[in-house]
Amino acid sequence: MSKKDSRVVVAMSGGVDSSVAAALLVRAGYDVVGMMMRLWSDDSMGGADHNRCCTPDQMRDARRIADQLGIPFYVLDSKDVFRDRVVQYFIDGHRAGFTPNPCLECNRHIRFDWLLRNALALDADYLATGHYARITKRPEGGWLLRKGLDPGKDQSYILSVMGQEQLSRTLFPVGGYPKAEVRRMAGELGLDAANRKDSQDLCFLGNSDYRDFLQLHAPDVMAPGPILSSKGEVLGEHKGLANYTIGQRKGLGLSYSEPLYVLAMNAIANALVVGTRDELGRDQFLAERVNWISGVAPTDAFRAEVKIRYRAQAKEALVQPLGSGEMRVKFDEPQRGITPGQAAVVYDGDVCLGGGVVAKLEELPVAAGAVQAG
Amino acid sequence: MTGMREVYLDYSASTPVDPRVLEAMMPYFSEVYGNSTSSHRQGRRSESAIEEARATVARILNCRPSEIVFTGCGSESDNLAIRGAAWLARRQGKAMRLITSPVEHAAVLNTVRQLADLMDIETVIAPVDGYGRVDPDRFADACREGAAVASIIYANNEVGTVNDMPSLASIARQHDVLFHSDAVQAGGQLTLDVGELGVDMLSLSAHKFYGPKGVGLLYVRDGIDLTSVSTGGGHESGLRAGTHNTAFIVGLAKALELAYAEADARLSHFHELRERLIDGVLARIAGAKLSGHPAQRLPSHASFVLPGIDANALLMHLDMNGIAASSGSACKTGNPEPAAVLLALGFSPADATCGLRLSVGAHTTAADIDYALDVLTDAASKLRALKRALAT
Numbered sequence: 001m002s003k004k005d006s007r008v009v010v011a012m013s014g015g016v017d018s019s020v021a022a023a024l025l026v027r028a029g030y031d032v033v034g035m036m037m038r039l040w041s042d043d044s045m046g047g048a049d050h051n052r053c054c055t056p057d058q059m060r061d062a063r064r065i066a067d068q069l070g071i072p073f074y075v076l077d078s079k080d081v082f083r084d085r086v087v088q089y090f091i092d093g094h095r096a097g098f099t100p101n102p103c104l105e106c107n108r109h110i111r112f113d114w115l116l117r118n119a120l121a122l123d124a125d126y127l128a129t130g131h132y133a134r135i136t137k138r139p140e141g142g143w144l145l146r147k148g149l150d151p152g153k154d155q156s157y158i159l160s161v162m163g164q165e166q167l168s169r170t171l172f173p174v175g176g177y178p179k180a181e182v183r184r185m186a187g188e189l190g191l192d193a194a195n196r197k198d199s200q201d202l203c204f205l206g207n208s209d210y211r212d213f214l215q216l217h218a219p220d221v222m223a224p225g226p227i228l229s230s231k232g233e234v235l236g237e238h239k240g241l242a243n244y245t246i247g248q249r250k251g252l253g254l255s256y257s258e259p260l261y262v263l264a265m266n267a268i269a270n271a272l273v274v275g276t277r278d279e280l281g282r283d284q285f286l287a288e289r290v291n292w293i294s295g296v297a298p299t300d301a302f303r304a305e306v307k308i309r310y311r312a313q314a315k316e317a318l319v320q321p322l323g324s325g326e327m328r329v330k331f332d333e334p335q336r337g338i339t340p341g342q343a344a345v346v347y348d349g350d351v352c353l354g355g356g357v358v359a360k361l362e363e364l365p366v367a368a369g370a371v372q373a374g
Numbered sequence: 375m376t377g378m379r380e381v382y383l384d385y386s387a388s389t390p391v392d393p394r395v396l397e398a399m400m401p402y403f404s405e406v407y408g409n410s411t412s413s414h415r416q417g418r419r420s421e422s423a424i425e426e427a428r429a430t431v432a433r434i435l436n437c438r439p440s441e442i443v444f445t446g447c448g449s450e451s452d453n454l455a456i457r458g459a460a461w462l463a464r465r466q467g468k469a470m471r472l473i474t475s476p477v478e479h480a481a482v483l484n485t486v487r488q489l490a491d492l493m494d495i496e497t498v499i500a501p502v503d504g505y506g507r508v509d510p511d512r513f514a515d516a517c518r519e520g521a522a523v524a525s526i527i528y529a530n531n532e533v534g535t536v537n538d539m540p541s542l543a544s545i546a547r548q549h550d551v552l553f554h555s556d557a558v559q560a561g562g563q564l565t566l567d568v569g570e571l572g573v574d575m576l577s578l579s580a581h582k583f584y585g586p587k588g589v590g591l592l593y594v595r596d597g598i599d600l601t602s603v604s605t606g607g608g609h610e611s612g613l614r615a616g617t618h619n620t621a622f623i624v625g626l627a628k629a630l631e632l633a634y635a636e637a638d639a640r641l642s643h644f645h646e647l648r649e650r651l652i653d654g655v656l657a658r659i660a661g662a663k664l665s666g667h668p669a670q671r672l673p674s675h676a677s678f679v680l681p682g683i684d685a686n687a688l689l690m691h692l693d694m695n696g697i698a699a700s701s702g703s704a705c706k707t708g709n710p711e712p713a714a715v716l717l718a719l720g721f722s723p724a725d726a727t728c729g730l731r732l733s734v735g736a737h738t739t740a741a742d743i744d745y746a747l748d749v750l751t752d753a754a755s756k757l758r759a760l761k762r763a764l765a766t
Contacts, residue, residue, distance in 0.1 A: 033694065038708030048709050059707060074690040075708030081764070114764060118687070121760040122694060 003029040009119035014061030017130030021173040034066035034073035040083040050206035085109040097267030098341025108161035128171040143167035147350040150178040160355035225270035238272040247337035281334030287356030380696040385735030392584040398628040402621035427627035448558040448579030449481035451592035461601035463522030473524035476718035505667035506535035517549035528557040532702040533666030534675030543572030562633035585629030589622035644673040654747040691753035
C-alpha cells in the first residue's frame with residue numbers, strides 16, 4: 001500500500017506539535033484528514049467553549065493550519081463520552097481519596113479508543129497525534145512503545161494505556177524529533193502555531209480551579225475533617241481532602257516541632273494523615289488496572305525502572321506481576337510521593353512496558369519502623 | 375483526494391451564479407460605475423440600470439417598482455421589515471406585540487428576540503403542525519389582540535415545508551396586523567405574486583436563485599410607512615441608506631427573471647431528482663423518516679431524520695466522499711444542539727440531532743443522486759456499526 005492510498009486522521013489541537021505532525025504526514029504523501037474532538041466543560045465554567053483543548057481560538061487555529069496544509073478538517077462531538085469516562089473518573093477518584101490522572105483515562109477511552117474507532121470508520125488506516133513517543137516494530141513481531149527522543153518532552157507515561165492493536169494503528173510523527181526541532185519546523189512551515197504555549201492544566205476546568213469544580217460536583221470531598229498524625233493523634237482540621245496530595249507540605253496550617261507532610265488521604269474517615277519527611281518515604285506499592293503493552297503479562301518478577309508521576313524520574317525497582325491486572329512494585333530506595341490514583345509506568349530503558357494505577361501503599365514507612373523500634 | 379467525485383447537494387444553502395447573470399453584471403463594475411445618485415451621465419446610467427432592475431422584479435412580484443427596496447441580503451430584509459414595523463407601531467401607538475412561528479430563520483427569530491429584550495415587546499409564537507405548517511386557527515388567535523407585525527416563513531429552510539400564505543395573510547389583514555414573510559427559500563421556486571399571496575412585506579435573497587451573494591430585497595406594500603433602520607442618504611425611499619450596489623442589483627433582477635422564465639423546466643428537473651432522492655433514502659436507510667411535508671414542500675428540497683446517526687459525523691463522511699450536504703443541528707464547531715425546527719415539529723431531542731438536508735439544483739444529475747445514495751447508505755451503515763461497537 002503506497003502512502004497516497006493510506007489515510008491518516010491526525011488529531012489537531014492548533015498547537016505546534018500536532019500541526020507539525022500533520023505537516024510531516026502531508027509531506028510524506030499520506031491522505032491526511034485533520035480532526036479535533038469537542039470535549040466537555042461544565043456550563044458553570046462556560047460550557048464546551050471553555051474546554052482548553054477546544055476553545056474557539058484553538059479550533060480556528062487548527063482549521064487555518066489544516067487549510068494551509070490543504071487537508072480537510074472536522075470537529076467531532078465527544079462531549080458525552082468525555083464527560084462519562086474522563087470527568088466522572090476524576091470526580092470518583094477524588095471521592096476515593098485518590099489523586100487521579102484524567103489525561104491517561106482520556107488516552108485510554110477517548111483518544112485511542114473513541115477517536116481511533118471514529119477514524120477507522122472513516123476508512124482511515126492510522127490515527128496520528130502530536131505526542132512525543134515512538135512506536136517501533138519488534139523483530140519477533142508486534143509493536144514497542146518507546147520514549148520520545150527528546151528526554152525533556154517524553155510523553156510515553158500518559159500513553160502507557162495503549163495496546164498492540166492501538167499501536168499498530170497509531171503514528172507519532174514528532175516523537176523522533178527534539179522539541180526545538182519541532183518548533184523550528186513549525187516556523188519553517190510558516191505555521192501560526194509556532195509560538196503558542198503548551199497546555200498544562202486539566203482541559204475541562206477551563207480557567208477555573210479544580211477545587212471550585214469539585215465543590216460543585218463532589219462537595220463531599222471539599223468537606224472539612226480531622227488532620228491526624230500517623231499514630232492517630234488529632235493535629236488539626238483540613239479543608240476537604242481534595243485540597244491535598246501526597247507529599248504536600250504547604251497549606252496544612254499546622255505548627256509542629258518539625259515540618260509535616262501529607263502521608264495519606266483516608267476517604268472513609270475523611271481524615272488527612274500527616275507525618276514527618278522520614279515517614280513519607282515508601283518503598284512498595286500495589287497497582288491495579290495494569291496494562292501490559294505487549295498484550296501478555298510477564299509471569300516472573302523482573303527488574304525495571306518505574307515512574308510514579310508524569311514529572312518524576314523513573315527509578316530502579318523490582319516489578320512483580322500479579323493476577324487480575326495487578327502488580328506489586330518494590331523500589332530499591334524509598335520514594336516520596338507515591339500517590340494512589342497516579343499512574344505507575346514501567347520501563348526497560350527507553351521501552352515502555354506498560355503501567356497501572358497506584359492503588360495502595362503497602363509497607364510501613366521505612367523510617368517510621370525504625371522510630372518504633374527505637 | 376484528487377480526482378474525487380464532487381456532488382453538490384446544498385443548493386438551499388447557496389447556488390452558483392448563472393453565467394448569464396454574471397454577464398449581465400459585468401458592465402457595472404468598470405464601464406458603468408457612476409453613483410446612482412449623481413446627476414451626471416455616469417450616475418444616470420447606473421440609476422437607469424437599477425430602475426430597470428426594479429421594474430423587472432416588480433413584474434415578477436406583480437407590484438409597483440416603488441414597492442421594491444434593494445438590500446444587502448435576506449437577513450437585512452428581515453431586519454428592516456420587523457424592526458421597521460416595530461418602530462412604526464411604537465410611533466403610531468399600536469399594540470407592541472410581535473407574532474412569529476417556531477420554525478423561522480434565525481434572521482427573523484433573533485430580531486424578534488432582540489426587540490422583545492430592548493423594547494419590551496410581547497412575543498407570540500404561533501405553533502406549527504408535525505410538518506412545520508403554521509396552524510391558521512392558532513394564528514388567528516394570535517392576531518386577535520393585534521400586533522406590530524406577524525412574520526411567517528413562506529417555505530422552511532430546514533424541512534422545506536410551504537406555508538399557506540394566502541390564508542395566513544388574509545387572517546392577519548382581518549385583524550389589521552401587518553404581515554411579513556421570509557420568502558428567501560421560496561425565491562425562484564414558488565409564486566412571488568404579492569397580490570396572490572396577500573403579504574404586506576416579503577424578503578428575498580439573490581444567491582438562492584443563481585444570483586450573487588450580497589444582495590437581497592424587501593417588498594413593502596405602498597402605504598406602509600416603515601421606519602428606516604439604516605439612516606443616511608435618501609436611497610431606496612429613505613429606507614436603506616448606502617450607495618447602490620449596481621452590479622449586484624442588476625444580477626438579482628437577471629437571476630429572478632431567468633428563474634421565472636425557465637420555471638417549468640427547472641422545477642420539473644428539481645422535482646424529479648428530489649423524488650429519486652427521497653425514494654432512495656427511504657428505501658435504503660432503515661428507519662429513515664422524511665421531515666417536513668411530503669407534497670407541500672419546495673421542489674428542490676429533501677430532508678430527513680436518520681435515527682441513531684449523528685448528523686455532524688454523517689456530514690463529515692459525506693464530505694470525505696465529495697458530497698456537500700447540510701443539517702440543522704450540525705455545526706463546524708462540533709457542538710451540535712438538537713435542531714430547533716425538528717423539535718418544533720415534535721421530533722425527540724435525540725432525533726433532532728440526526729437531521730439531514732439534501733437539496734438539488736440546476737446542475738444536479740440522476741447519476742449524482744445515485745452516487746449520493748450509495749455513499750449515504752454506506753456512511754449510515756458504518757456510523758451505525760461504530761455506534762454499536764462503542765456502546766459495548
